Amino acid sequence: MMPIGMSVVIITRNAASTLVSTLDALSEFGEVVIYDNGSIDETPSIAARYPNVSLHQGEFFGFGLTKRHAVSLAKNDWILSLDADEVPSKRLTTELRQWIASARSCDIGNVLRENSMLGRPVRHSGWGNDWLVRLFNRRDYNFNDAMVHESVEIDHKANIIQLPGCIEHAAVTDLSQFLEKINRYSTLRSNSGKLKKYSPGVIFLKSIFAFIRTYFFQLGVLDGWRGLVIAVANANGVFWKYIKFYNVK
Template structure:
């Protein structure tokens, strides 16, 4: 039976068949789950159609912030839970959301702890641990910003953030090739955004090297074993390629 609360769940998807069913199973009780798909070629649309509480929309990808903001506009309710297609709410978090919304004001936002999993194990360091994210908000007062990558909820002067119990289980990586795909896609989005500063090649190299040092040493990725090393290398590559792609737009 649907949960008697005015809360919509909003998800954007693109080739999310490997994880989407787990995500949708975790929000079965919500009466309004919006999926905004950006050109999936796998079974994402067929899986979404199996769920009676899902409203499916298809459209262009506008960058993560603008796309999520558009998806939010399609929801039935003003209270929004934003999820990625590889995330799932724990039962305890579902209960906390419903109890919290009953007493919240539109200026309030709910912050949730995300547990990030990489190939069968949670990652506790490398910048992936203690990952508190604002994922519950009222769209009358809040929404996503314009960031093309690493989007977040824009806060106002009277915003109040409160932490909720329970967790979001994030199946971040199931295959190492996902790192390469994300590096290529995200670096292209950032380079095409027109918001990156252009740096000389030696500076780009230094920034990429610092990204590795920050992740592996300062954020204690070394304690995550080979997973921490892979994340550190991936972060360094992401920095290198976004700035190199941007550099090559005006220097050839």
């Protein structure tokens, strides 16, 4: 059992296809906080099966603010933030035991996330070498308020430590997830009030550049058809987040 003092925090929405694997891997943690925002599948009932899971349900405020709220529901100050399609490796879990025994509140855990699509790792396309701050003490740090692509805000006092092990991320288990994410994320970004309005021609050029950047500059071509799918999805995401400014009722 993981020493007392660390909580895993996860926000969920229709995560039934991956949540079992995630929660099975977290059996050693004393508290797993799940904040569900509107699931209509079996996500809540799956969470309720695990004795170490504390299930909460409520509104979605954007990814950053929703994760901040979920962090506030934890009993412990040390937070390991995961998504419902992520699993910590055994080595990472072992390292966390040592971490909690001597960590200071200014220490920040940087963790490598290994992203996979349909069961195969993606090494390029902007998905490789994906280091993320996922372990922090909420007394000193927390998520920012970004609607999409949220991150933990850190300052010059933070002592960033790269932890051995990794987070295994089943990023895509069905290609239709790309379409769902493009629609949801582009709406959130468009409604955030933080994007500049561009002409349709400029939007088209930005979309083309997003494809070129992913497929060529970020070596998506080396990921085979998966790299092509990611490049096209990125181009579509750029196109729709800007063109939705024109969605005037």
